[in-house]
Amino acid sequence: MRLVVIGNGMVGQRFVESLAARDTARRFTEVTVLGEETRRAYDRVRLSAFFDGVSAEELTLAPPGVPAGTTIRLGEPATAVDREARVVRTAAGEYPYDALVLATGSRAFVPPVPGTGSPGVFVYRTLDDLEALRAHAAGRSAGIVVGGGLLGLEAANALRLLGLRTAIVEFAPHLMPMQVDAAGGAILRRRIEELGIDVHTGAGVTGIAPDGDRLAVGAGELTLGADLVVFAAGVRPRDELARAAGLPVAERGGILVDASCRTADERVFAIGECAAVDGRCYGLVAPGYAMADVVADRLLGGDATFGGADMSTKLKLLGVDVASFGATTGPLDVVYADPAHGLYAKLVLTDDARTLLGGILVGDAAAYGVLKAAVGGPVPGKLADFLSAGAPDVALPGDAQVCSCNAVTKDQVLGAIGAGCADVGCLKACTRAGTTCGSCVPLLRSLLTEAGVAQSTALCEHFAYSRQELFDLIRVRGIATFSALIGEYGTGRGCDVCKPVVASILASLGGGHVLDGEQAALQDTNDHFLANIQRDGTYSVVPRIPGGEITPERLIVIGEVARDFGLYTKITGGQRIDLFGARVEQLPAIWRRLVDAGFESGHAYGKALRTVKSCVGSTWCRYGVQDSVGLAVALELRYRGLRSPHKLKSAVSGCARECAEARSKDFGVIATETGWNLYVGGNGGFRPRHADLFATDLSTEELVRTIDRFLMFYIRTADRLQRTAAWLEALDGGLEHLRAVIVDDSLGICAELDAAMDRHVGGYADEWRAVLEDPDKLRRFVSFVNEPQTPDPSIAFTVEREQRVPVPLGMPEVSA
Amino acid sequence: MTTTITWTAVCRLGDLLPERGAAALVGGVQVAVFRLHDDQVRAVGNRDPLWGANVMSRGIVGTRGGRAVVVSPMHKQAYDLDTGACLDDPAAALPVYAARVRDGVVEVVAG
Ligand SMILES: Cc1cc2nc3c(=O)[nH]c(=O)nc-3n(C[C@H](O)[C@H](O)[C@H](O)COP(=O)(O)OP(=O)(O)OC[C@H]3O[C@@H](n4cnc5c(N)ncnc54)[C@H](O)[C@@H]3O)c2cc1C
Numbered sequence: 051m052r053l054v055v056i057g058n059g060m061v062g063q064r065f066v067e068s069l070a071a072r073d074t075a076r077r078f079t080e081v082t083v084l085g086e087e088t089r090r091a092y093d094r095v096r097l098s099a100f101f102d103g104v105s106a107e108e109l110t111l112a113p114p115g116v117p118a119g120t121t122i123r124l125g126e127p128a129t130a131v132d133r134e135a136r137v138v139r140t141a142a143g144e145y146p147y148d149a150l151v152l153a154t155g156s157r158a159f160v161p162p163v164p165g166t167g168s169p170g171v172f173v174y175r176t177l178d179d180l181e182a183l184r185a186h187a188a189g190r191s192a193g194i195v196v197g198g199g200l201l202g203l204e205a206a207n208a209l210r211l212l213g214l215r216t217a218i219v220e221f222a223p224h225l226m227p228m229q230v231d232a233a234g235g236a237i238l239r240r241r242i243e244e245l246g247i248d249v250h251t252g253a254g255v256t257g258i259a260p261d262g263d264r265l266a267v268g269a270g271e272l273t274l275g276a277d278l279v280v281f282a283a284g285v286r287p288r289d290e291l292a293r294a295a296g297l298p299v300a301e302r303g304g305i306l307v308d309a310s311c312r313t314a315d316e317r318v319f320a321i322g323e324c325a326a327v328d329g330r331c332y333g334l335v336a337p338g339y340a341m342a343d344v345v346a347d348r349l350l351g352g353d354a355t356f357g358g359a360d361m362s363t364k365l366k367l368l369g370v371d372v373a374s375f376g377a378t379t380g381p382l383d384v385v386y387a388d389p390a391h392g393l394y395a396k397l398v399l400t401d402d403a404r405t406l407l408g409g410i411l412v413g414d415a416a417a418y419g420v421l422k423a424a425v426g427g428p429v430p431g432k433l434a435d436f437l438s439a440g441a442p443d444v445a446l447p448g449d450a451q452v453c454s455c456n457a458v459t460k461d462q463v464l465g466a467i468g469a470g471c472a473d474v475g476c477l478k479a480c481t482r483a484g485t486t487c488g489s490c491v492p493l494l495r496s497l498l499t500e501a502g503v504a505q506s507t508a509l510c511e512h513f514a515y516s517r518q519e520l521f522d523l524i525r526v527r528g529i530a531t532f533s534a535l536i537g538e539y540g541t542g543r544g545c546d547v548c549k550p551v552v553a554s555i556l557a558s559l560g561g562g563h564v565l566d567g568e569q570a571a572l573q574d575t576n577d578h579f580l581a582n583i584q585r586d587g588t589y590s591v592v593p594r595i596p597g598g599e600i601t602p603e604r605l606i607v608i609g610e611v612a613r614d615f616g617l618y619t620k621i622t623g624g625q626r627i628d629l630f631g632a633r634v635e636q637l638p639a640i641w642r643r644l645v646d647a648g649f650e651s652g653h654a655y656g657k658a659l660r661t662v663k664s665c666v667g668s669t670w671c672r673y674g675v676q677d678s679v680g681l682a683v684a685l686e687l688r689y690r691g692l693r694s695p696h697k698l699k700s701a702v703s704g705c706a707r708e709c710a711e712a713r714s715k716d717f718g719v720i721a722t723e724t725g726w727n728l729y730v731g732g733n734g735g736f737r738p739r740h741a742d743l744f745a746t747d748l749s750t751e752e753l754v755r756t757i758d759r760f761l762m763f764y765i766r767t768a769d770r771l772q773r774t775a776a777w778l779e780a781l782d783g784g785l786e787h788l789r790a791v792i793v794d795d796s797l798g799i800c801a802e803l804d805a806a807m808d809r810h811v812g813g814y815a816d817e818w819r820a821v822l823e824d825p826d827k828l829r830r831f832v833s834f835v836n837e838p839q840t841p842d843p844s845i846a847f848t849v850e851r852e853q854r855v856p857v858p859l860g861m862p863e864v865s866a
Numbered sequence: 867m868t869t870t871i872t873w874t875a876v877c878r879l880g881d882l883l884p885e886r887g888a889a890a891l892v893g894g895v896q897v898a899v900f901r902l903h904d905d906q907v908r909a910v911g912n913r914d915p916l917w918g919a920n921v922m923s924r925g926i927v928g929t930r931g932g933r934a935v936v937v938s939p940m941h942k943q944a945y946d947l948d949t950g951a952c953l954d955d956p957a958a959a960l961p962v963y964a965a966r967v968r969d970g971v972v973e974v975v976a977g
Contacts, residue, residue: 511930511931512928512929542928542929542932543885543903543927543928543929543934544928544929545926545928545929545930545935545937545944546925546926546928546937546942546944548928549926549928550926568884570883570886571883571884571885571886571926571927572926574926574939575921575924575925575926575939576939578886578924579924583921583924583939583940585917585919585940586919587919587920587921634924829881830883830888832888833889834888834889834890834891834896835876835877835881835882835888835889835890835899836875836876836877836890836891836892837890837891840891842889842896842920844896844913844919844920845920859917859918859919
């Protein structure tokens, strides 16, 4: 049988997957998907993440490849449905069908006022919309968002991220009129204004007129000037194909279907935002997914029906918590409003106050997961606890929905945990929970903890504390040695896990030279010998070349040192030169030569800043807009020697062409016409991740302070061996929380972070030179304590491509 | 047949840092000598039996489940300093040599 699906959006995609999974007998041999957009289905719910640096590819929902028998035709919109001939027409051809599924979604609603076609006027629905918006916003300064609902607030935040001064124009008397009442709206307004966004309520847009290069926007009584306008004032179902084909539509639009999602034509179905089930449209993804599953079941002879939907929503704009779930007004409303703290909560109950029907939370939505799951049953705990913010400890019923985007219940999550899932990533893969909007991830985490499988945060058998807890203990108690720490807070004598961690913490807190006193015994071998151990037990030395900039004289010195010590030489990926094959007793002599020529050796090892790469920048490059090399040198010199939970890499690009690959770094900087954009949390390696855009158009001074705080906050709170990428992903509240902490100083720790970094910078000393100047430390760099003149006889070299390389080591027999 | 035990002096105790080791050459054998936190000493083979490099003396010293161990700097296997047994791989072990401190001098029997 032939099936045609019109629309490759979120719901169309879910339908194709759902059908492929169920159609094991291959009843549908030929499935054609027509998509108007030129990309495969992507996560529209997370669309705004695009401005946080998440790429279009990362938003893709479609797994690579397509189910057998399926053809996806992108950029080929259906233009007509001929129900009599049972074909769908496009500009390119005709597609006959036995069954047809319409999944055409919605379009952004633009009110019929003059001037909406002017250049600079946008909607906020597709990746193409966002790309166009971003291109237009470059170099401009002010934007207006029409619509103060969920979508409008998201769009306004996006404009803010693009660096625009942003205003919201809302027709209703307060923000989020669909979800929040006047009191909640007033508190929300304050929160939004605190972000630096202007809010004009009770102001309908009357028209837009070009004003030179800009736009003049009539809003109620006001005329506002802006460089661009974004309409985010609601959506309308795309029912035009169905209308033209003579299918009934609902009064206010939407293709009319019954509970089986079937239209008046038994071969034609409609799902997602374009469908009006029994006359009602649903503007959220979860009901659309449910409809997709219903139709997949029906087409294979099942009798599933769509039973209405959970309309809960949570604003995905962290830092401003807003959530609504279930009914938003009802027989009995219990309201708590605390304007001083920007908190508002309302619970909607039945007359007898026994059953929770819904509610609204503004300012703190921590209780959202628990409350939403409790709708239809008793309030799970003391009412007052929920109203006064925070999420009290209560147990959810098993059939409570944990993830509403993907309709996953608590029991399903517990089932997956029982089957061996031990972390959020595994739960996502096994149940789909948390894969769409992500707001249930904290709940998933607490279910793991409750089930007792959450990985213990104990560092190792010697300490029952996590790295972060140890950091705070050491910092707050002023503990200076490992012995003192383990004596008071640990057991045994430590190991290769806890010792380097404590060494790193002590170093981050400014504990002097890494080989001073007892600290020497804590260091991993590379930190102990200040070089990189190689497979034959020799070391490599990587002189620091800040920013990759080097004079010819110094280049020659490196060549001479390599030649004189017979070191294998290779250019690294971090714009340095790696010298291999140094025996432990040769290290001081090599450093001596380097120090005399004005070098220091570099931290090409250990958990510390590695390099700050750069492109050549505006000094030479025709495209460069800032001096990327100068900044890279300054950053590398500032952060060198900084000990951290894992290695740190950085890069600076002098223009948007990004030749330095800054977005693959823990912190990357890309020059703009007026300053620097900062990206954080990227890495290459085993699981590559692009860094997220954190701040735009910073001055050099602002940039450096922001990086200072980012690094110090990371150093204080990350787990052992957790790169910034994983740390950021695990951080509750993610990027917005990070912004709140290190930009808005929500925890009041910025001054401390700044001081800690200033101590690091002020206290930095060349660690290799310090060894050369300390006979006690120097004595450790010998081959044998009893025969310091005899080199390790097992080290041997051969020649390959004109350089010395180690002879492969014979495996000695194992004494049983 | 009688065997003569020969103790070879390798260094002074003060040449070793507490909970750190050093390599010594004893009768042609590479030995890793360690000073524990209570100033006892241990000696084992310096060659990592799994990876072949002579690096055991550069490993971190600590305890695992109450046993004194050294951890190979190559790939982090832990070896019991009293028995030489590898706690992460039953097929691997280090040779163990007798070691003691006499008048502030570390002595080892090997070779
Ligand atoms: C910024 C933003 C944030 C959102 N946040 C949330 C949220 O937090 N929670 C939530 O539940 N929902 C959210 N939504 C809504 C959610 O994205 C939609 O409910 C969901 O995408 C609906 O899926 P759909 O497949 O019905 O429509 P769409 O995803 O819009 O897909 C429809 C597709 O059909 C294509 N199409 C239309 N006509 C034709 C034609 N004639 N031929 C071929 N193709 C055609 C369209 O181009 C489109 O690609 C958000 C939406 C936006 C824009």
